[in-house]
Amino acid sequence: MTTTTTIANAVLPLNTGKTIPQIGLGVWQAQRGEATRGAIQAALRLGYRHVDTARIYGNEADVGAALRASSSEVPREEVFVTTKLWNADQGYDAALRAFDASLTRLAVDYVDLYLIHWPVPGKRKDSWRALETLFESKRARAIGVSNFLVPHLEELLGVAKVVPAVNQIELHPFLQHRDTRAFCKRHGIVVEAYSPLTHGMRLDHPVVVEVAKRVGRSPAQVLLRWGVQHGLVVLPKSTKEERIRENGALFDFALDEGNMAALDALEEGLATGWDPRKEA
Numbered sequence: 001m002t003t004t005t006t007i008a009n010a011v012l013p014l015n016t017g018k019t020i021p022q023i024g025l026g027v028w029q030a031q032r033g034e035a036t037r038g039a040i041q042a043a044l045r046l047g048y049r050h051v052d053t054a055r056i057y058g059n060e061a062d063v064g065a066a067l068r069a070s071s072s073e074v075p076r077e078e079v080f081v082t083t084k085l086w087n088a089d090q091g092y093d094a095a096l097r098a099f100d101a102s103l104t105r106l107a108v109d110y111v112d113l114y115l116i117h118w119p120v121p122g123k124r125k126d127s128w129r130a131l132e133t134l135f136e137s138k139r140a141r142a143i144g145v146s147n148f149l150v151p152h153l154e155e156l157l158g159v160a161k162v163v164p165a166v167n168q169i170e171l172h173p174f175l176q177h178r179d180t181r182a183f184c185k186r187h188g189i190v191v192e193a194y195s196p197l198t199h200g201m202r203l204d205h206p207v208v209v210e211v212a213k214r215v216g217r218s219p220a221q222v223l224l225r226w227g228v229q230h231g232l233v234v235l236p237k238s239t240k241e242e243r244i245r246e247n248g249a250l251f252d253f254a255l256d257e258g259n260m261a262a263l264d265a266l267e268e269g270l271a272t273g274w275d276p277r278k279e280a
Contacts, residue, residue, distance in 0.1 A: 007248040008047040012233060014165045015188040016142050020113070021080050022228060023248055024050030026194060026237035028057055039239040040066035044074045046245050052168075052194075052235050053106075054084035054117060055098060060105035068107070081106065082113040084146060085131070090116070090123035095130035103139070114140035115168060119152040119276065125159055132162045142166065146194075147276035150183050157187065168192035171232060172223055173263040174202050174270040181230075192233040197223055199272045207266060211259045218246060225250050226263045 011019035025043040027036055036059045040051055044066075053063045060083060067076055083106065089098035099114060114134060116127050134140040144166030148156065157163065167184050169177055171193035184191050202208060203219040212219045220236070220243075227234040228250055236247040255263070271277070 005251040006047060007251065008049055010228075010251060012190055012231065014142055014190060015163060016165055018112075018141065020142075020166070020190060020233055021048070021050035022233050023048065023224075023250065024052045024080070024082070024192075024233060024235045025244065026052045026235040027059055027063065028052075028054070028194070028237055035239045036062040037066040037069065039241075039244065041070050042241040043244050043248075044070045044079065046241075046248055048244070048248060049074070049078055050080040050082070050233075052082045052192075054086065054115075055089065055102055056084070056086040056117065060102055061107075064106040064108060076108065080112040081108065082115065083111055084115040084117040085127060087118050087120050090120045090127040092126040092130045095127045096133065099130070099134055099140070110139045110141055113142045113144060113166060115144045115146045115166065116148075118147050118274075119145070119149075124152070124156070128156055128160060132160070135162055144168065144189070146192075147274075149177070149180050149276055152276075153180070153183055153187075153189075163187060164189050166190045166192055166233075168194055168233075168235075169276070170195045170271060170273060171227065172196050172198050172202070172270075173208075173226055173266040174198060174205075174268050175272075176264070176267050178267075190233060191231075192235060193227045194235050195272050196227050196232075196234045197236055198270065201272055202266075202270070205266070207262050211255070211262060214259065215253055215255065217253060220247060221250060221253075222255070222259075222263070225253065225255055226260065229255055229260060 131143040142165040144164040146168040
């Protein structure tokens with residue numbers, strides 16, 4: 001990254017020919033209503049151009065309201081909007097209906113990325129066929145998956161007409177999914193890191209704290225910068241403006257080889273949420 005890179009222009013290429021902003025605001029567990037709307041509006045003011053929601057989060061309508069409230073300063077077409085297909089809505093016809101409902105709640109004509117949220121056994125292949133239909137219609141400008149590991153991806157690629165553009169999984173130095181990342185790289189699939197801050201569980205880890213001291217940044221910024229330098233899209237979440245600002249200030253410093261190696265050595269298989277390694 002050069003010093004001219006900012007949160008607004010840091011993007012990664014997708015296999016669709018489009019790009020995806022490398023830093024996104026996640027809104028999982030964000031309270032419905034003003035908290036979510038205010039966080040998104042603040043993020044857009046601060047240069048964020050990527051918002052990640054899902055049907056199961058229950059706040060798609062708030063995301064849409066925030067986009068409309070900010071549209072005079074940041075037009076809809078400048079914001080990369082992601083939402084996801086929940087487990088109970090999987091299957092071909094059900095997925096198409098669920099997508100229509102998400103568009104209605106968001107009050108948009110299309111989403112920039114639509115993901116299968118989890119690899120539900122027995123339904124994920126039919127769900128992917130539905131996403132391919134949405135991609136062909138351009139109502140989903142890109143399609144992908146979430147929480148898919150190598151066996152799930154191998155199965156999907158065996159039947160897919162469209163290779164996923166994105167795989168969103170929990171990723172941080174304490175859970176690196178190196179085999180999945182390598183598989184995605186070979187197939188041109190961008191990897192997104194959710195829970196990149198470990199839900200705060202490892203922000204006080206001695207190695208993270210020491211690296212933060214060396215570079216004069218916060219532990220959170222160190223974890224996020226690690227993801228940036230590994231070529232990941234990172235999706236920190238917060239509803240506090242100062243924290244949103246801090247999480248986006250990642251492009252005026254870098255981690256040298258020694259600091260990256262120290263963080264790379266922290267792998268411990270720590271899943272802070274539902275673990276897809278247990279999914280058949």
